[in-house]
Amino acid sequence: MEYFAQQMVNGVTLGSVYGLIAIGYTMVYGIIGMINFAHGDIFMISTFISLITFIALLSIGITWIPLALLIVLIISMAMTAVYGWTVERLAYRPLRASFRLAPLITAIGMSIVLQNYVQIVQGARVKPLPPIIKGSYTLMEKNGFTVQISNMQILIILTTIILMLAFSALISKTSLGRCQRACEQDQTMAALLGINVDRTISLTFIMGASLASVAGLMYLLYYGVIDFYIGFVVGIKAFTAAVLGGIGSLPGAMLGGLIIGLVETFWSAYFSIEYKDVAAFSILIIVLIFMPSGLLDKPEVEKV
Amino acid sequence: MDRTSEKQQSSLMKNALIEALISAAIALALSIFMIGLRTSTATGGLVLTYRIPLVASLVTLVFFGRLAFNLFWWSRSTVHTKGPKRRGTRKKQLGTGVLSLPRVSLFLVFSLPIILFVLNAKLNLGLPLRYWFDIATLVLTYIMLGWGLNIVVGMAGLLDLGYVAFYAVGAYSYALLAQHFGLSFWLCLPLAGLLAACWGALLGFPVLRLRGDYLAIVTLAFGEIIRIILLNWYQFTGGPDGLSGIPRPSFFGLPFKRYGDNTFHLFFGLEYSTLHRILFLYYLILILALITNAITNKVRCLPIGRAWEALREDEIACRSLGINTVNTKLTAFATGAMFGGFAGSFFATRQGFISPESFTFIESAIILAIVVLGGLGSQIGVVIASIVMIGGFELIRNMAWLKLVFGQDFDPSLYRMLLFGMAMVTIMVWKPRGFISRREPTVFLKETAL
Numbered sequence: 188m189e190y191f192a193q194q195m196v197n198g199v200t201l202g203s204v205y206g207l208i209a210i211g212y213t214m215v216y217g218i219i220g221m222i223n224f225a226h227g228d229i230f231m232i233s234t235f236i237s238l239i240t241f242i243a244l245l246s247i248g249i250t251w252i253p254l255a256l257l258i259v260l261i262i263s264m265a266m267t268a269v270y271g272w273t274v275e276r277l278a279y280r281p282l283r284a285s286f287r288l289a290p291l292i293t294a295i296g297m298s299i300v301l302q303n304y305v306q307i308v309q310g311a312r313v314k315p316l317p318p319i320i321k322g323s324y325t326l327m328e329k330n331g332f333t334v335q336i337s338n339m340q341i342l343i344i345l346t347t348i349i350l351m352l353a354f355s356a357l358i359s360k361t362s363l364g365r366c367q368r369a370c371e372q373d374q375t376m377a378a379l380l381g382i383n384v385d386r387t388i389s390l391t392f393i394m395g396a397s398l399a400s401v402a403g404l405m406y407l408l409y410y411g412v413i414d415f416y417i418g419f420v421v422g423i424k425a426f427t428a429a430v431l432g433g434i435g436s437l438p439g440a441m442l443g444g445l446i447i448g449l450v451e452t453f454w455s456a457y458f459s460i461e462y463k464d465v466a467a468f469s470i471l472i473i474v475l476i477f478m479p480s481g482l483l484d485k486p487e488v489e490k491v
Numbered sequence: 492m493d494r495t496s497e498k499q500q501s502s503l504m505k506n507a508l509i510e511a512l513i514s515a516a517i518a519l520a521l522s523i524f525m526i527g528l529r530t531s532t533a534t535g536g537l538v539l540t541y542r543i544p545l546v547a548s549l550v551t552l553v554f555f556g557r558l559a560f561n562l563f564w565w566s567r568s569t570v571h572t573k574g575p576k577r578r579g580t581r582k583k584q585l586g587t588g589v590l591s592l593p594r595v596s597l598f599l600v601f602s603l604p605i606i607l608f609v610l611n612a613k614l615n616l617g618l619p620l621r622y623w624f625d626i627a628t629l630v631l632t633y634i635m636l637g638w639g640l641n642i643v644v645g646m647a648g649l650l651d652l653g654y655v656a657f658y659a660v661g662a663y664s665y666a667l668l669a670q671h672f673g674l675s676f677w678l679c680l681p682l683a684g685l686l687a688a689c690w691g692a693l694l695g696f697p698v699l700r701l702r703g704d705y706l707a708i709v710t711l712a713f714g715e716i717i718r719i720i721l722l723n724w725y726q727f728t729g730g731p732d733g734l735s736g737i738p739r740p741s742f743f744g745l746p747f748k749r750y751g752d753n754t755f756h757l758f759f760g761l762e763y764s765t766l767h768r769i770l771f772l773y774y775l776i777l778i779l780a781l782i783t784n785a786i787t788n789k790v791r792c793l794p795i796g797r798a799w800e801a802l803r804e805d806e807i808a809c810r811s812l813g814i815n816t817v818n819t820k821l822t823a824f825a826t827g828a829m830f831g832g833f834a835g836s837f838f839a840t841r842q843g844f845i846s847p848e849s850f851t852f853i854e855s856a857i858i859l860a861i862v863v864l865g866g867l868g869s870q871i872g873v874v875i876a877s878i879v880m881i882g883g884f885e886l887i888r889n890m891a892w893l894k895l896v897f898g899q900d901f902d903p904s905l906y907r908m909l910l911f912g913m914a915m916v917t918i919m920v921w922k923p924r925g926f927i928s929r930r931e932p933t934v935f936l937k938e939t940a941l
Contacts, residue, residue, distance in 0.1 A: 239528045289923045
């Protein structure tokens, strides 16, 4: 039971990170209906920017951790947003009116570019970062086994909840959210009504990239090691989460992230760590057999 | 020069300058942290090295590049026509006459290697033939894979991101069958194809109801599952060590060995050369690929091929016309997978060693890129895209002269994949419908003479 509770805590933490990245996939899919394959690599870039900024701050003498982290977060969000915007501008916008597979191929191409770019400019070795946020609370203690939640885990879960609430409000309450929903339904009509479609789509990419950069910072602080390849693995998981929850749905992305995170953690804890990815993907396939459009998506009725 | 045009000229210049400045600013933002500061491991943690000159030169390059681009390129093509050109106006007579392009190139790919081989041996030209044949074989392998995937993606319109799984199934089938049961390559080839086809059908079942991008992620997941199983099932697949010592193919029972009683060179009274096997492998994959093409072209005109193409265009219309979409999808997956399996067993016998590392997602992505860049559903497009993307980038790996330009530390193979990705993006933006965007309709409406 205690072991179970501990794994629950770990799984929810992992799921939160996946959920944050999954939102980026789901928002882009919702608005232009394409799989942004480069999103995982945007996440990877954000971890690198965070790491570099953090070390740079330490080297110029800013050692008070909360301030340093705040600066890192702001810089990382801004720079990653520039990357997200650039990818959209270079690889997706020229193909907006093209057929479905064209942007998918440019997205895969961009993903290859970003991975190799980071490998070239930062080297292929893993980059370690010593743990920065330490300390933990004991939730319960029984039979000599303690269930702990670390400060880092609390930070991750809290940040995710706050960002989720903020984003839901942004989509449902603000004019930008209204523009996004309008573009989602009908781009031509939205343009006729005076919405700048290109700008809205760019902003969507910027928002997705910023969220990914928050997830990137969390990932960096939680795991402490990054390399140029993490974007692929984490990206695929997050994308799986987005599809599992019903791609295009914000709560779905979060739910999918939690499910994937929990499945992975419990499978590693109780069965075998080697096959945790197989477990996550199998859950996806099984769910899609019975609910072909994910958990929270309303079934699309195709009309002729 | 009159006033207005002068004014236009200056405003053009001003706009170009502003845009170039914006581009330079973005380039600065992109590169300042990632390129300007390099983390490297040292005692006591990571340290930063500064590379400000590199960033500065990059930003300057972007600034002047964008400026030149705006002034000399865009200003001229402001009235360029957007939208597709009219199709069907150019009539290329590709398929007629004895000296038509396909026939000539077919003749060349068959005869050129052997001519080169003989010339090289007789005249001592010293050409790096082994290298050329290896590249040609590699390109042909990708052509075959591309044609196999073209059935699934190009004809049936089912987006498959895990095609490499079938390639892996074929390779491992051959390796395991040959090692454990001692079966010959020629017996294993159909078996491997059959097994891959079964796996294709197996993948087909859960995805029958899925559409579009849901299908993509499930096939991707399937490919990853196969790879992870290959990686971790140590007793059966050798895990990350892979399988080595896979039997080489023989020429209808005559092995390509230097010593032995009944070897290829003794039988034909030739002098032993390692090139014999390379040449044989080249012809083997050439014939396999041509069989793939022939079958695809044939099936296209059969009811099942028509059903695939109809499915691609409109699934609901298909169902209302009484086409069994379940069977149609399953056969498309199984047929495509079968060719992947053939290519896989060829790969295993050529390499003599396989490991899960050869079957990562990036391979699936490359094959899909070949199909889409070539022009979805176009057989010739796959050939062009394979030559450009695989052959071209294989050449970059060995360009020694680049070292003279960029210095001795420059490693061209490091930049290969970077350029590959850039090429994928550039070609797609330049030709969104692929190299060959014209589709040959398989059915014509007979027009009566007026």
